[in-house]
Amino acid sequence: MSTRAGGCVCGAVRFVARDVQDKAGICHCETCRRWTGSAMIAVTVPTANIDWTGTAHIRRAQTSGWAERAWCDECGSNLFYRMTADDQTNTEMPLGLFDDANGFRLVNEIFIDHKPDSYAFEGSDRTLMTRQDCIARFGALNTGPENQAG
Template sequence: MDRTGKCLCGAVRFTIRDLNTEFGTCHCKMCQRWAGSALLGLTVPADTVRFEGIENVKRYQSSDWAERTWCGKCGSGLWYRVTAEGPHHGFYHMPIGLLDDTSGLTMSREIFTDTKPDCVTFEGDRERLDTAATLALFGVTE
């Protein structure tokens, strides 16, 4: 199933081929600051997404192992991407709110659950990983 999306002003647009409708939630402090709360993000392999307006994308290396991007015109957060070698290298983690159609999406995992604000709770059964388990999942040692 293909899905399209864009930033707030439409300067950056994308199409994702064969979208996996499962998404994850990241509660790390960086995502809280970047997204304003937990990041509800799709994991998108680089070879399944096509961007338009890429010249409007601004980048920030937010850690030794990943970057965050935003639209240089409207400021919308676009993706978090692992830049370090490892099992998730090059994958885009894109906010679900950028999609034109969010129907049929299912939250399958929460990560960095030990750093989420106490006031944030999502119902349902899903995999929940603390910081140590999340870093192991991404193949990162700190």
């Protein structure tokens, strides 16, 4: 685990994250693809371990019945995805926010059955989960018609 810093494109929002694991994951759900313009590659960080500066520039939206997303209101950089249901304590941070994005290992891909055929990630040493796998694993997603994406 390490301490990593990062921020948005314009620098209005910065963070220092402590105890960051070297694991990254990819989400292919429709909402993440629309939010990022591609698959979301993210690192899970305990919410309590993130110190933010420039919080006046952070905007949030509840994007499903169980999750919120945040961005910088100055430059539009996506800052995080966070489950709001079931007392979740982690924040998913886009890999590109980190000043040094080296040293992370890709360990899973979720909503793999929603991935477009126009791209693929190399390697096979990771867990692949379908939409149904995600609903079964993460109870908050099983809340009705919006369980299509996060």
